[in-house]
Amino acid sequence: MAKPVAPVSTSDYIKAYRVMLVSRVLEDKLAALYRAGMIKGGVFLGKGQEALSVSVGIQLRRGDLFAPLIRDQAGRLAFGDTVLDTLRTYLGSALGSMRGRDGNIHRGRPRDGYYAMISHLGAMVPAVAGGLLARRLRGESGIVGATCLGDGGTSTGAFHEGLNAAAVDKLPLLVVVANNRYAYSTPNSRQYACADLLDKAAGYGVTGHRADGTDLADCLRTLRTAIHQAREGGGPQLVVADLLRLVGHGEHDDASYVEESLKKSRLGADCLQLAESHLLDQKWASADDLRSWRNEAEREVNAAADRVRREPIPDPAEEDWTALSTATMRENPGTP
């Protein structure tokens, strides 16, 4: 007998909201640092997608696998990433988990089940499936692996091959698609021709779920159900959420290609503001609570940023300049 899904409680909602809030405050800080020229390379934010992202990260358990993508700051924090390590990675601190070798969203700690995305979209789908396969071969059960991607990412060969292969092996894989209507400037109409991205679930023989990406309660419920079904042996689950990103593709981009009518539609609503209204309407929190939570988030983010700015940057002379773990396999030809 499959266990029933536990309902989403008030405290679940509040906890998730507070992670969203920290994520938003942190991303605002990253944008400001970018504008101040303090971040080399790109800054890619998930504003408007926090409700969906947090609902994935916060409902996974210790021991699960998670491969977040570009717009998953909230889900990352919920899964155990920290404000400090985010800032360290963006600002290139030598003390960050990526040690200046990789930056921004390309961070993770694979040994802790927190996979570090490569840029190549779709690539994490089969990788998480493989992680789950290995767990199964080791005799472990009850583990779930989740990865997120955008509408654009669904057009890659890796997405197709990964989801298909996971379905063949009935792996407990969750693929969460944030359909924010654009891949960089490319609208859905140039991305796929099926009436609905969720139609793809049937083609792969996996269960499909739809979420309203602007509505935290709906995201929490939908993801809870999907994760539960994967954990209970239901095979891969495809979740498609409808929303917009409320920022440019990266901070260099003004997103002028996003249609005005879309921005004004329900999809253009800010999930964080909606969650705040909901908290107030339900009397789950007061305006004072919201203010003090925001202040707390700002204090944490600012303190971490100040700390990271004083940290050492990577020293090329200290680097071992090798990409191999096996010392005896190392060589460095053709370099002075």
Next chain:
Amino acid sequence: MITYLEAIRLAQQKALATDPRVFLYGQDIGTFGGAFKATKNLSTEFPGRVLDSPLSEDAIVGIAIGAAIEGARPIVEMQFADFSTCGLNQIVNHAATLFYRTGTPCPIVVRLPSGGTSGGGPFHSQSLEAVYSHWPGLVVLTPATVEDAYSMLLESVALDDPVVFCEHKFLYYHLKAERLPDEALPIGKARIARPGRDASVVTHGAMLHESLAAAELLAQDGFELEVVDLRSVKPLDTDTVLASVARTGRLLCVSEEWPWGGVAAEVIARVSTEGFGLLDAAPVRINAKDTPVPYHPELWAVHRPTASTIAAAARQLLHI
């Protein structure tokens, strides 16, 4: 003044204007004008011939190949060279083998925004010219000047073979020229970018400019480096390289890509096997370090060859 990037845009504009078989295909290249704006306004100027693709590199190249078989001249854009590996199969196993297997040529151009820039990191910095050169059946180009970016892209479109066009992102904005050329050295010919008598520096892409800067440094010490810009790494102009080494007796190869099986390794192999007697000293090469391209600007600056590391290697080669 015309930038390197604008030269690439203008070459595509001219190709579209003068050859009805040409069309452009790639991610965000339509109204948006491409991630780097290399196709800005072209979709308006040439309606229906500058098409946004889905996020599908394998399909982008495959579609170009099919179109070429049917007589079109597609130019496809990879958003970054690094993502071309998602289309690698179509490039190296389909485009590159078509003529050999069937006698039907495959005139496609695959544009790869290549090479490192500060903060680019492991997946937005790669130089893949050596990889693509490994497979028979491809022409692989690495324009290092505004003029070459323009003329070599136009020549690529006219060519009946598949071209991997490695345009360097580091040169996009700051390299400028007064005007675009009407005539140019053909693909397959290297160019003496700076004549000199003491050692030959053979290089390509953004490393041309680091090498020229190194030559300036050496000139202050009274030594003259001859800098050879390969322009095209496949075919590789062995004659021009050998002629240069015949004049100088010394060879220093500089490449931004990784060392193993790189362009520098190939040049040294050719000079050692075909011109051993011309050498007064063992050839030297400098490549990027054998790790992924690091994100942090401080690490990146050391990862790739620079004017100062090239100058240091040249001094060693010259026993200064």
